[in-house]
Amino acid sequence: MDRVRPGGAAAERNGGRGGKVRPAPTRPVWPGAPTPLGARFRVGPDGVAGTNFALWAGGAEAVDLCLFDADGTETRCPLTELTHEIWHGFVPGVRPGQRYGYRVHGRWDPWTGARFNPAKLLLDPYARAVDAGPGQDYGSLPPEVYGHVRDWPQQHVADTVRDDRDSAPFVPKGVVVHDDAPDDEWADDRRPKTPWADSVLYELHVRGFTMRHPDVPEPLRGTYAGLAHPAAIDHLVRLGVTAVELLPVHQFAHEDHLLRRGLRNYWGYNSIGYFAPHAAYAASGTTGQQVGEFRRMVRALHEAGIEVILDVVYNHTAEAGEMGPTLSLKGVDNHAYYHLQEDARRYADYTGCGNTLHVVRPQVLRLITDSLRYWVSEMGVDGFRFDLAAALARSFHDVDMLSPFLAVIAQDPVLRRVKLIAEPWDVGSGGYQVGAFPPLWTEWNDRYRDAVRDFWRGALPDVRDLGYRLSGSSDLYAWGGRRPYASVNFVTAHDGFTLRDLVSYEQKHNEANGEGNRDGADDNRAWNCGAEGETDDAGVLALRRRQLRNLLTTLLLSTGVPMLVAGDEMGRTQGGNNNAYCQDNGVSWVDWGLRDDPAWSGLLALARRLIALRHRHPVLRRRAFFSGRAHSADGLRDLAWFTARGTEMTEADWYAPAATLGMYLSGRDIPGRDARGAQVTDDSFLAVLHGAERAAAFTLPGPPWADAYEVVVDTAREEQGDAPGTLLAAGTSVTVEARSALLLRAVPAPAA
Structure with missing residues (x-):
């Protein structure tokens, strides 16, 4: 025509x-x-x-x-x-x-x-x-x-x-870039190579993390060099995270509908260059200097023992559908690169962004795998989180776990050795694939997110699902040799409410996005603790801080790989915006003033303490699923569940409405060996989660579980302190305050 x-x-x-x-x-x-x-x-x-x-x-x-x-x-x-x-x-x-x-x-x-x-x-x-x-x-x-x-x-x-x-x-x-240019700062890079089970992920935005950081020089704020600055890295090290998961850093473009409203694509899920670091995040220049600056950032993080994981968007590009711009692949060979409908004028859209890359095609698969290998081999990154990964697993129309993309990744000598995280869904029919990705892959576990949110807002009908989520989601991942760390546990992510907003708002407030508050999810599983948004009510504010401690404690004590979102550890808010993808401003940027705010410093201290506790105790980061079987004649098992009466839960208890759950983790015989080949042993712990609005009595299990218990964490307290906690005799009844969590160490650890 x-x-x-x-x-x-x-x-x-x-x-x-x-x-x-x-x-x-x-x-x-x-x-x-x-x-x-x-x-x-x-x-x-x-x-x-x-x-x-x-x-x-x-x-x-x-x-x-x-x-x-x-x-x-x-x-x-x-x-x-x-x-x-x-x-x-x-x-x-x-x-x-x-x-x-x-x-x-x-x-x-x-x-x-x-x-x-x-x-x-x-x-x-x-x-x-x-x-x-x-x-x-x-x-x-x-x-x-x-x-x-x-x-x-x-x-x-x-x-x-x-x-x-x-x-x-x-x-x-x-x-044109000088690929072989000498760079002494890059040559001696040493990758941390943290085992999956020991990992704590921290999702952050390169620009937003340092734009308001007072200790990062102003010319470096919002850049790769800013993230590499000692002041930025110091926060990560003191917090204890092992990896940063960077929101997209591939070169991306802004959508026309945003530009017309005076906004920008902030998150970056609109890629156009799969080999190029996004130029706007470079402080040193955009004619090739961004490559060296990115590499130096990776090296600085590696020196601090922190891995770098990239959030990558290979499922679609910034060229949108048939009415979108022509920037690259659409003009190179539209029919070959994109998944088209039977009416080839139209695009198959499994992503909600107008187009879907046709990954079955050899040249498309080559583009993606060449890009991945480049970022690992020449840019030093340690892994990838794949946005809408189910779209990449579609051979033609249906999601296929034997698809060419997954098969190539599984056999590639470079890619099969790095961390691979799937967002295991897309927006097409049959796209929800949580628990279905093959070995080598870990997955964002949204069922964990939903169960934990529902428990702490009092919306779970029973605790069956919560038990699975706390103990590694074996119902989803105990197949094909997969391990508990196949589950990336999270309560919040970039997409949705921040942790503070989750307990401060029940409705989204996205008016600033210019879409009439129609964008963003409506099902947030949030509870505002009695008032919508900011308030001066001291009781509501105290309850919100307690709920934050509850959510943070639950996340960092659960089996699997925890993921935090930058700023959640110190009460960052987006004012109720649960879709801040276009807010390149104070709505999205980390507010470092919270770090020294007395109202939030206790939350940051708790986050550091819980992560340190996790690093010290292998029982909290198991490499194998719990068996539930007794170790010996004394009946002590690696995992046990208790009612508020101090009795082990029966099948009927799992189906009954309950607001209190006790989880006992035995450190007697943890699967695995230490560096000297000895059997790993650890302390044993009892976690008590109480989601009711009134305090309740909880009877501490007696022998063989423990002779006494030491209080390690009590979320009812604003400040936790570092000294050993109160000793409580086994078999006694303790009061668990309304909507709070206790972590107790078994004293002494039961002997074999």
Whole structure:
């Protein structure tokens, strides 16, 4: 289908209008090599320095490499070599720092999925760095960045009418990077390699974590260098976390609907460059400097014993659906890269973002795995959390745990050795896959989140589900050799209420997002403790702080891998916004003033204490599921459950409404051996969770469980203190305050 369009025939011949173009290439183009893909600077054996460019574009009829000078002047160099659908060429004299892009020629036929348009400058999918340029400053995406005529009067066919205006002045460009440049700060990097069972994850945003940090120099705030600053790392070390899970740092773009409202995509789940660190997070520059700055950040975190895990978005790109912009893959080969419907003009959308990458295709699978290996091998990262991972496991339509993506990851010698975390769902039919991912993978366990939230707000009908969640979710993960650490336990994440807001609001308050408060989840399983939002009521505020201590204590005592969200440990609030993806401001940034606020310093101290306790006691971070069987003739088991009467729970007790639950963890014989090969033993603990609005009596189990108990944590207290707690005789009744938790150490630990 072809219609009259802006630019006309002359524009088509010239590749569009809008930029200064040299009429003929002024650089020689040698044949070069088809591998590796992307732009690779090198010095040949003949001493000639230059850059090899290689682009997979299977359906293309021609490809132009476009080089840009500092003033925006464009030089077009046709790539005439074609090997196995890869267009390639070596350009002498092109050095690191050179900005570039591609124009890909081919059929314009949206009805069959072909959307080639040489007027649109395309970002190299393998670009190692991206210079976003001035396009990020527009109040909306200019019409030139769309492959179709966006303002065509007949909207129902607008995406079928090609736009021939030049997009080059308005779109991000790739930057040639010196991959082999010496970097002494990176050469001696040592990865921490923390075992999964010992891990404590900390989800943070590179920009938001340091934007308000008073001890980070202002020019470094909100950058990779800011996160690498000793003041930022000191907080992580003192807290005791073992890994940071960074919200997306791949180069991403802002959606037009946000720009029109004066907002930005803050979270970054809108990737466009899978090899490039997001340029806006670099303090040192955007023409390649961001690569070295990211590496130095990783090295600084590694020196502190902290692993770096990236939240990655390989399920969709920033090009959205048929009405979205043309920035990269859509113009390189739309039909090959994206999952299209039977009507190939439309996109299959399993992500809720307009498109889904067609991971079954070899070139798409190669793009993803090449990117993953690059971040591990050359950028030093230690693992990945895969956004909407179920979409990656769809072979064609259904989720398939034998899909090519999962099979390739399982056998890859690099990727199978790093930490792999799935967000085990997408928005398509059959997309909820919690507990279904194969061995090697861990998963965000939203059933843990829901059960813990419901218990502490008094909404659980019984404690059956809570028992599974506290003890490692064996009902979900005890198959295929998986271990308790397959469950990433969390109460909050970036998506939703903060921990403080979870106990301060029952309704979302997303008005600032400009969508009429329609966005964000409505089912928050939250309880505001008697008042919606901020209040001066001292009783409500005290109850909220207690609930925060309850939630934090439950999370850090549960079997599995705990994940905290940056700022939750000191009472960060988003004012009730449960979808702050577009709030690049104080709503989302960590408020470091809370660290020294007397109202919240006790919560931070408790978080540090609980994490330290977890690190000291292997019984709290088991590597194998509990068996529930007796160790010996005395009847002591590795896990036991108790009612408030001090009796072991029967089957009927699990089904009965209950607000009090006792969980006994035996440290006598923990599966595994220490560094000297000896059997691991530890203290034993009794955790008592009481979610009722009135205090209750709890009878402490007697022998063989313990002779006495020492109070380690009592969430009814604002300050916990570091001295040994009160000793309580076994068999006696203790008062558990309303909505509180107790952690008791068995004294002495029962002898074998």
